[in-house]
Amino acid sequence: MTRLQDHLQEIEKRYGNLATYASAHQYVGIHYRVHDDTWSVREWAPGAKSVSLVGEFNQWNKQSHPLVLGAQGVWETHLPGETLKHKDLVKLHIVGADDSARDRIPACIQRAVQDETSKDYSGQVWQPEEAYVWQNDFDPSTIDCPLIYECHVGMSGEEPRIHSYREFADEVLPRICALGYNTIQLMAVQEHPYYGSFGYHVSSFFAACSRFGTPEDLKYLIDQAHGMNIAVLLDIVHSHAVKNIAEGLNEFDGTDHQYFHSGERGDQPQWDSKCFDYGKDEVRQFLLSNTLFWIDEFRFDGFRFDGVTSMLYHHHGSVAFDHYDKYFTDGPDEDAILYLGMATTLINQLKPGCIVVAEDMSGMPGLCRPTSEGGIGFTHRLAMGIPDYWIKLLKHKQDEDWAPEEIWNVMSNRRFGEANIAYAESHDQALVGDKTIAFRLMDKEMYWHMNIDDEHPVIERGIALHKIIRLFTLVSGGEGWLNFMGNEFGHPEWLDFPREGNDWSSHYCRRQWSLVDNPELRYQHLNAFDSTMIHLTKKHHLLACNPAQMLSVHNADQVLAAERGNIIFVFNLNPQQSFPDYHISMPGNVKPGDQYRLVLDSDSEEHGGHCRLDPSATYTVNEHHQLSIYIPSRTCIALERI
Missing domain, CATH: 2.60.40.10 (Immunoglobulins)
Incomplete structure (x- = not known):
């Protein structure tokens, strides 16, 4: 400090x-x-x-x-x-x-x-005769909690080709707005020589990726988002740089230590890239200028800082963080910490209310507290342990054995006072070699049994659990939410960028919106559930409220009830058993005689369920301070006090 x-x-x-x-x-x-x-x-x-x-x-x-x-x-x-x-x-x-x-x-x-x-x-040389004329003003401080839609412009279209900023603005932004998201996070904007790096091997830090269009096209995208009251975050890469000499900064002046550390310390072996020397004033000035440039020139509303764990420690995070010494004495890079504190200070001065998210898996205390308190100044960190947990659970346990209390403890295990962005999966799970939650649940059956009239047991299970996993994570996992483009409707294919191994094909480098638009297919149901979930979250400012409180849990029944923002959430993970008269203990501020109504039901027809609940029913708190409700199997619901 x-x-x-x-x-x-x-x-x-x-x-x-x-x-x-x-x-x-x-x-x-x-x-x-x-x-x-x-x-x-x-x-x-x-x-x-x-x-x-x-x-x-x-x-x-x-x-x-x-x-x-x-x-x-x-x-x-x-x-x-x-x-x-x-x-x-x-x-x-x-x-x-x-x-x-x-x-x-x-x-x-x-x-x-x-x-x-x-x-x-x-x-x-970029010196157009007429400067871009902005149409919309936007204040990111109006967003009390970020509901982030993570996007890659180039692969945002249906056709197997690179798509443009303007195509994204005109065709994809309206979808995001309709779903209810208030923030988009743009990947791969800083110029990068290899398309398949997902934009994380940056060569020209001040150049907007020319594959997707001109700088004015990117401004148009951001302007359109602001007109929809959507904040725009840049996925900024200051943790490392591409090692290419022809395109990047490596050995720029004929030395190995102009921008980067000399020798082995200048290499990031996990990513085959170069590590900046944050102890050098000119390097800090270069990176801070880069931060100012994207806010000033393109009106970005904040950043998701990539690879923060790699920056924070000399060992780049390759240890188990099982003791506080690991954060403060065993390996922290004081120069990188200084730079990050300067960056968050600058961002806050330039645009108060900016959203500044750290991709950090170490959980360094104070990372998301103000610099005036001795923190590093980020507003949020990504809850990176949550998607890892879901993968582990889906790979190693049948859902008959899922214990809701264990899941709850993992979701809610975070340091109070430091805001987290919860997410069940991100772009990492969508890449070739991994599996999205939808594909992990339904696999190849998605190609044959997603018709609305096909009651295939694998699809039935997959759709039900997909909805439960997402709502459980959103309610209990953090103070913000993130979804990667297409995951909301269970996009069936992985991502695979053009590369030598696939004969430079763009076939899997796309998003198939026609699937969710097809009224004969069940992707629409997952999409509708996501929209209901996001709009409910926005309406009640759920993620700006205190963390969720567990009201009751029964591991044998696989039932858990929780409250957040005065909304009651009930999850029945049981694959077979429905409970006709289940008693839920209510929060202390609820009185006998208070009535509740259904505001979200994963089992509704719109959400691809079996319509086992009456959408017009009301539920009354009894003299024992409990709510008696019918909870169908593999269902999650939300109840609002009337």
Whole structure:
């Protein structure tokens, strides 16, 4: 805490404020200056022996436009306004400290494109005559709890091809809005050379992925989301970088230690990538500038920081966190912790109310508490243990043996006061080699028995448990919710990006919306249940309320009842037995004579059930402070006080 405050005070002395310090991208890079009709070209490459600008404008001549080394390792030149034009391809020719001579993409370039024939990447001057005109304002502080729809734009369409920002905005956003989600999380936005990396091997940190369209197209997507009162999070990657020399920052100035740690410490062996040196002021400034850029230029409403566990510890999280020393003495990276505290401070200053989510599996205490308390300043962390638990349960136990009390304890096991984003599954489970919950439950039978008239036992079981798992997780697992695109309706196929192993096919790199739109198929029922669940959550601000309280549990019956936000939730996991007169103990603020009505029923016709409950029935609290209800087998319900 002291170290963070000392650095922030020093920055204020030297720069006036943190935002000015985090505006390095406005100084380095290629920028047109209107006031004197010139281009400024600057690049930080302290170890380089020479730097020159090459591109279409000078027929890639390495000698005609040299940069001059100035203060603090920044190379610089200024060019007349007519030298460069919009969409010109450019690179920097750098003779490095190791005498290497390479054409490199400028580090802060705001657009990088790939040649369709050679597959080489180049930077591209992006200076359109007309700036994008924003239509919608949005304040992320209006969201009391994030209900996140995790998306990948490129694979968001039905056809086996790369889809665009505008297609997503026009065709997929309305679906998300109708379901009731208030936040989207965009993956793979920062430019990355390998499509199949899911966007996590970033090469150009300031460039919006050109596969999906132009920067203006991305702005249109965000603008449309804001018009629907949907916040937009960027899945930002500051935990590592692609090791490619041709496209990325690795050995940029001919050394291995400009942006990254030198030697072995600079390698992330689990991801085959490079680790930033957060102890270096210029690196922190580069990454903070990147954070400011996405908020300022594209109006993102927050971030999901990828790979935070890898950042927090020198060992990248490859230990069992079974003692508090593991968080504070055995391996924490103080430099990375300093950077993250600076980043969350900057984000909060730029856009109060921003949602800042940490992908952390270690559970470091204070990660999601304000920096003023000695925390790191994230607003939420992903509850990463929950999907792992569901996979373990589905793989190793028959649902006849599921103990609702055990499930409850896993879901609710989190540090009070640090908000969690609960999720039953994410994109990881959807990838080839793994299985989504729907596919794990129903497997190949999904291809043959999803017709609404087909009462196949595997499908019946799968649909019932899919709904129970999602509602149980949402109610008990956190202070926010996350769903990956298509999982809400049980998308039957995994994801497999074009790669050598599948002959570069895009067949599995898509989402089949036609399945959920087909009135003859049962995907619609899972989709309808998800919509009911999300709208109920929004209406009652459930996840902004105190954590759920268990009211009663009976492991032998496989029945559990809980309360959150004054809504009563009842889960019957029993595969065979329905209970006609089950007594549920009620919370202390409920009085005998109070009446309840059904507001969610997984067994309804709309949700693909067997309609065993009367939707118009009311339930009265008896003199024993209990509610007597009929609970069908494999069903979850929600009751609201009248």
